[in-house]
Amino acid sequence: MTRKPWDLPFVAEPEGVAALRRIMRLHLGLWGLHDVIDAAQLCVSELVSNVINHVGAGTHGTLAVSMTGSRVRIEVHDPDPRALPTLLDASTEAESGRGMALVSAIADRWGVEPYADRKVTWCELATGLTSPNGHVGGARVARAEAMLGLYGTAQLPRAATHTPLTTAVAEEAAIDLIADLLHWLRAHGCDADEVLDRAQIHFDAETAEKDALLS
Known part of the structure; x- marks a missing residue:
């Protein structure tokens, strides 16, 4: 950002x-x-x-x-x-x-x-940031933003603020990235649904842990 x-x-x-x-x-x-x-x-x-x-x-x-x-x-x-x-x-x-x-x-x-x-x-x-353009969401969010920047949103005009348009484009880039990863998993003989379930479990657990620390 x-x-x-x-x-x-x-x-x-x-x-x-x-x-x-x-x-x-x-x-x-x-x-x-x-x-x-x-x-x-x-x-x-x-x-x-x-x-x-x-x-x-x-x-x-x-x-x-x-x-x-x-x-x-x-x-x-x-x-x-x-x-x-x-x-x-x-x-x-x-x-x-x-x-x-x-x-x-x-x-x-x-x-x-x-x-x-x-x-x-x-x-x-x-602020808790690691850099002026960083994100306070942690290492996972920082890696995701870096990936999305390389994947497609780098073509957007850089702005100091999010707008509905830039947010919508970023969401579409994230959807395309996830879809491509699912294709990659399938091409390598992996169960894409199982991977999604495991990713959701990891996400829920980490989110719950973070919420507990903040409460």
């Missing part, structure tokens, strides 16, 4: 934070990174709220999201290089400082980059 960087201009207003959270959920869902959606939404809320509180409501900013290695990088750009976020030891009684403390606790790392006319506050979240 190709995960292309994207960015979105916004106006820093309290009522706009929810919309940015929804956009983050949508994009990370399309990227297949469901496990980091909640953390990413919280980071977006805190980074944008930091702009509202310390630069000012109505400030024009930009939300930028990309992959840095196997991490999701979230950046919030604003035009004030002077109002730098500070990580405070925010107790339950503290009126400020909680935002960046939450980001620091959730993210693998975070920082701020001041420039002459702006600053970029960023954080990075671990």
Whole structure:
């Protein structure tokens, strides 16, 4: 899966934070990174709220999201290089400082980059991927995607998101691949139905084990 960087201009207003959270959920869902959606939404809320509180409501900013290695990088750009976020030891009684403390606790790392006319506050979240274009479904899913890419879907335009069209074409490629494997088994004297049954048993067992670990 190709995960292309994207960015979105916004106006820093309290009522706009929810919309940015929804956009983050949508994009990370399309990227297949469901496990980091909640953390990413919280980071977006805190980074944008930091702009509202310390630069000012109505400030024009930009939300930028990309992959840095196997991490999701979230950046919030604003035009004030002077109002730098500070990580405070925010107790339950503290009126400020909680935002960046939450980001620091959730993210693998975070920082701020001041420039002459702006600053970029960023954080990075671990995804569990082995590569920027990898899949969190494990080795079997990664091998299947590699096979399908060689088999037919490599001819599709590469996109950062799945669409109904690309999903349908990928399904047809998977069906063709399975059918060809069944022909290969038959040509070599194997019982294709028995192989399918055994594959289903393996799949059900591994899926049940994974679900048990997650529950």
